[in-house]
Structures are given as structure tokens and as C-alpha cells.
Amino acid sequence: MNKVVFYSNTGQSKAIAAYFANQLGYPLADIETKCAKHYRNLVLVFPVHCQNIPGIVKTFLKNVAVENLTVVATYGKMCCGNVLYEIQKKYQKNIVAGAYVPTKHSYIDDDGVFRDFDKLKPIVEKAKDPSYIQLPGLYKNPLADILPKLRSRLGLAIQKSADCNGCNLCAARCSFGAIKKGKINSNCVRCLRCVESCPQQALRIKLRLPLKLYLRKKKTNKLIIYV
Ligand SMILES: Cc1cc2nc3c(=O)[nH]c(=O)nc-3n(C[C@H](O)[C@H](O)[C@H](O)COP(=O)(O)O)c2cc1C
Numbered sequence: 001m002n003k004v005v006f007y008s009n010t011g012q013s014k015a016i017a018a019y020f021a022n023q024l025g026y027p028l029a030d031i032e033t034k035c036a037k038h039y040r041n042l043v044l045v046f047p048v049h050c051q052n053i054p055g056i057v058k059t060f061l062k063n064v065a066v067e068n069l070t071v072v073a074t075y076g077k078m079c080c081g082n083v084l085y086e087i088q089k090k091y092q093k094n095i096v097a098g099a100y101v102p103t104k105h106s107y108i109d110d111d112g113v114f115r116d117f118d119k120l121k122p123i124v125e126k127a128k129d130p131s132y133i134q135l136p137g138l139y140k141n142p143l144a145d146i147l148p149k150l151r152s153r154l155g156l157a158i159q160k161s162a163d164c165n166g167c168n169l170c171a172a173r174c175s176f177g178a179i180k181k182g183k184i185n186s187n188c189v190r191c192l193r194c195v196e197s198c199p200q201q202a203l204r205i206k207l208r209l210p211l212k213l214y215l216r217k218k219k220t221n222k223l224i225i226y227v
Pocket of ligand 1: 007008009010011012013014046047048049050051052074075076077078079080103104105106107152189190191192
């Protein structure tokens with residue numbers, strides 16, 4: 001089976017996954033829908049979260065067998081960590097191509113969306129004519145592994161306005177069961193899917209000072225491709 005599978009909360013990884021699906025003619029699937037266990041060719045697109053592989057992606061990688069894997073990590077121009085190397089080391093050896101794609105940060109309200117799809121062409125070509133590669137390690141902040149979910153939770157608050165009509169779509173869309181009776185609990189990782197999916201736009205984020213200062217740091221726009 002050939003497929004492009006994505007994990008995406010604010011749409012950046014999904015848009016890039018859709019590009020690969022279109023170029024390769026593979027079906028596109030959300031990682032949270034029922035997925036197959038075996039793939040001949042798989043392209044996996046997901047966001048970097050706190051310089052780490054999101055838990056949902058780790059679980060998926062643990063449970064599948066892939067002959068030819070292409071891994072694409074989107075990141076918000078802060079730091080992409082070392083997630084592709086970690087995937088090859090801990091989960092799947094058979095990697096044929098990889099990329100770190102700088103795109104809009106979920107927490108920054110600007111037009112930083114990645115649009116240079118032509119630059120991803122070498123990945124498409126390599127996925128069509130696969131041979132295995134060894135991914136190099138990249139710098140990852142040694143503190144990145146310390147309670148990443150808690151740091152995200154402490155970094156920003158999600159506030160509900162009077163526009164909320166109680167439709168509960170936010171709770172239905174949450175992957176973590178983090179919204180119960182209209183209240184956000186400690187399962188929340190601040191992925192912002194709820195904010196994105198609210199039809200009333202009744203959810204807003206409020207960055208706390210340490211995260212606000214961190215997000216003011218110099219950005220990197222580096223697209224890194226391994227083929
Ligand atoms: C919880 C969380 C943690 C994030 N951590 C990082 C990070 O460490 N480095 C970075 O550059 N971007 C980071 N980002 C930004 C996302 O990686 C980036 O916006 C990504 O493209 C979002 O993908 P999506 O729209 O498919 O969910 C983070 C976003 C979230 C929600």
C-alpha cells in the first residue's frame with residue numbers, strides 16, 4: 001500500500017501532505033483515522049512540537065511496518081530539533097528521504113505559510129525511485145525533553161469569549177480528550193486544533209511572557225532536504 005499520512009492541527013502539515021499526495025498519486029490520510037499496518041511507500045508529514053516528535057506520531061511509528069519511508073517535519077522557524085534522526089534511530093530504519101520545512105508557527109499570527117512547493121520536488125523524485133539514506137543528527141536543546149507538554153500548557157492560555165454557543169465541536173475535534181463540559185483540562189498540549197476548528201471563532205490564545213519573549217527570538221527559514 002502507498003499512502004501520504006499527516007498529523008496536523010493548524011493545517012500547515014496537511015497542506016504539504018496534500019502536495020505530496022497530488023504529486024505522487026497516493027491517497028491522503030489523517031493519522032487519526034484508522035490506518036493500515038503495512039506500507040510499501042509511505043510519506044509521513046507532521047509538525048515539530050517543542051523540538052520533539054508529537055506523541056501521536058510516535059505511537060503510529062511504533063505500530064507500522066514500512067518498506068520505504070519519507071518523513072517530513074514542519075516547524076515554526078524557531079528550532080526543528082532532531083526529530084528525523086530520532087525517528088530513524090528509534091522507530092523506522094528504512095528512510096528514503098526527509099525534510100524539515102519552515103512554515104507558519106501555530107502561535108504567531110503572521111503570513112509565514114510555506115508556499116515554495118517546487119523546492120520539495122527532489123523529495124517527490126526520490127520517493128518515486130527509493131533507496132535508503134542515513135539521516136544526520138541536528139542540534140536539539142538539551143532542555144527540550146523536560147516536560148514539553150507542561151511547558152506548552154504554561155506558555156499560553158486558551159480563552160473563551162461570549163461568542164461560544166456551546167456547540168462542543170472543540171471537544172469533538174480534540175485528540176487528547178482535553179475539553180470536558182466546556183473546560184480545558186491538563187491533557188491539553190496547546191496544539192490549537194480547538195482554536196482552529198471553532199466555527200464562532202470564540203477561542204483565543206493569550207501568550208504568557210516567557211513564551212512571548214521566546215517567540216521574539218531570531219527565526220530561521222531553513223528548508224533542509226535529505227535525499
Ligand atoms: C505545542 C507546539 C509546540 C511547537 N514547538 C515548536 C518548536 O519547538 N519549534 C518550532 O520551530 N516550531 C514549533 N511549533 C510550531 C509548529 O511546529 C508549526 O507551526 C507547524 O507547522 C504546525 O503544523 P500544523 O499546522 O500541521 O499543526 C510548535 C507548535 C505547537 C502547537
